[in-house]
Amino acid sequence: MLENKVIWFTGLSGSGKSTIADELIKMVPDSVILDGDVFRDGLCKDLGFSIEDRNENIRRAAEVTKILYNSGKNVIASFISPIEKDREYARSLINERDFNLVHLSTSLEECEKRDVKGLYKKARDGLIPEFTGIDSPFEKPSEYELEFDTEDEDLAPKDVAEKIYKNVFNNDFSKVPHDTFIGRWCPFHKGHFAIMKETYEKNKNPLLVLVRDTKFDKYPAEYRKQMVEYSLNHMDIPSTVKIIPDIDSVNWGRGVGYGTNLVEVSENIKGISATEIRNLMDLGDNSWRNIVCDGVAEFIDKNGL
Numbered sequence: 001m002l003e004n005k006v007i008w009f010t011g012l013s014g015s016g017k018s019t020i021a022d023e024l025i026k027m028v029p030d031s032v033i034l035d036g037d038v039f040r041d042g043l044c045k046d047l048g049f050s051i052e053d054r055n056e057n058i059r060r061a062a063e064v065t066k067i068l069y070n071s072g073k074n075v076i077a078s079f080i081s082p083i084e085k086d087r088e089y090a091r092s093l094i095n096e097r098d099f100n101l102v103h104l105s106t107s108l109e110e111c112e113k114r115d116v117k118g119l120y121k122k123a124r125d126g127l128i129p130e131f132t133g134i135d136s137p138f139e140k141p142s143e144y145e146l147e148f149d150t151e152d153e154d155l156a157p158k159d160v161a162e163k164i165y166k167n168v169f170n171n172d173f174s175k176v177p178h179d180t181f182i183g184r185w186c187p188f189h190k191g192h193f194a195i196m197k198e199t200y201e202k203n204k205n206p207l208l209v210l211v212r213d214t215k216f217d218k219y220p221a222e223y224r225k226q227m228v229e230y231s232l233n234h235m236d237i238p239s240t241v242k243i244i245p246d247i248d249s250v251n252w253g254r255g256v257g258y259g260t261n262l263v264e265v266s267e268n269i270k271g272i273s274a275t276e277i278r279n280l281m282d283l284g285d286n287s288w289r290n291i292v293c294d295g296v297a298e299f300i301d302k303n304g305l
Contacts, residue, residue, distance in 0.1 A: 004030065005168050006069050006094050008077045010087060010141060011104030011150050013119055014111035016150040016157060017078040020104075023161035024076055026238045027173050029204040031074035034061060049130040055086055062090035069094055082138040100168050108133045110151045110220035164169075178208035178240065182247070184274070185209070186217045187300070188228050191272035193293045194264040196237065212246050218278055226230040227299050234295030 002201040007024065009017040019032050026137055038227050039061055040047075058081050067076045081087050091099045111133065112120045123131035130136040146167055165173050179199050185192060196207055209228050213221040221243045232239045252260070280288040289297040 003098070003169075004069060004072055004074045005098045005100060006065055006075045006077065006090075007082070007100045007102060007164060007168060008065075008079070008090060009102050009104060010079065010081045010144075011106060012108060012111045013080060013139055014114040014116070015104035015106035015159070017080075017104055019157045020150075020160050020164070021076045021078045023158045024164055026233060026236055027161060027165045027206065028074045028076070028169075029206075029238065029259050030072065031076055032068055034065060034075060034077045034079075034105070036061075036079040036081075051083070053157075054083060058083070058086035058090065060087075062093055065090060066093040069098070074132050080138070082132045082136070084139045084141060087141060100146065100164075101141060102164060103141050103144040103147040104150055105140075105147055106150045123126045126229065173206070174240065175185055175245075177205055178206040179203055179205045180210065182210045182212065182244075182250070184212050184214055184229050186215055186219055187277060187292050188224070188231050188296050189272050189274060189277055190294045191265070191269050193231075193235070194265045198263055198265070199261075200237055206240065207232070209239055209241045210244045211241065213243050214246050218281075226303070227296060230299045231293040231295040232283070234298075236294070 009021060011017055018035060018037075021035070023034055025031050035055075039057065040260070043064070044057045044060055047057050058079060061077060061079055061081075065075050067075050077090075080092070087101060091101065115121060119128060119131065120134065122128045123134040132138050146164060148155065148163070150157075150160065162173055165171070181192075181196060183192065196209075199205075200207060209232070211225045211228065213219050219227070225241050225243050229239070229241045232241070277288045277291055280286075
């Protein structure tokens with residue numbers, strides 16, 4: 001079991017905080033994201049953007065972080081948090097060795113280019129006063145545990161998340177013990193997910209899902225791999241999905257450090273059949289959409305075959 005930590009992202013709007021946090025939470029068991037936009041829409045709805053209100057915004061965020069941390073949760077906090085003393089206040093509430101400040105140093109120019117929400121344009125037009133980076137300063141942290149420039153095209157959000165995981169927990173995600181499942185996943189349905197979910201909730205280990213490279217299935221192995229990845233990501237289950245050659249049997253001689261387990265599920269779950277789902281698809285009967293895992297129908301609609 002991992003010791004719980006606080007990972008506090010700081011950086012300009014558009015630097016990638018929320019995107020990386022969404023990747024990181026898939027890797028870290030018992031974790032919760034605290035997002036600045038969500039706070040502004042709820043707990044901090046009464047606050048503006050004056051220095052005093054910014055201080056209070058981060059004070060509240062830090063106190064919520066402390067409560068969750070003290071309850072044993074891993075906390076992934078995603079706040080612009082532009083003021084140095086506010087970040088230091090957040091740090092002061094947490095055991096020093098468990099607080100990790102991650103600075104996303106992406107330039108203002110790049111953040112303005114991204115500007116998905118149109119906030120920088122509104123700020124430049126004078127519609128959003130005291131906007132960080134435009135007419136309100138961002139104080140670069142003098143001390144931080146990790147720093148990333150997300151302008152690096154070779155550094156995808158998932159890559160950044162894996163680097164953070166490795167550094168914060170002193171462990172490469174790929175080296176953490178996984179619980180393994182082998183199947184064709186054609187398609188990935190709720191019966192499959194039921195046994196995975198039960199195992200994950202019991203052990204809190206990430207999943208290793210192995211896709212058999214069969215030659216007779218409706219979908220090729222790479223398609224099925226992407227389908228499973230898309231669905232598990234959609235459901236926030238930490239996992240690694242790999243293609244393996246088709247297999248005829250699984251064999252072992254003696255106990256070698258891992259177990260083999262039969263996961264018991266209800267009769268209605270046992271009754272879900274991938275063959276039946278494929279038949280419904282062939283007949284044009286859309287009831288199959290109710291039997292597959294979350295995200296699978298969306299994936300098939302997007303990608304076709």
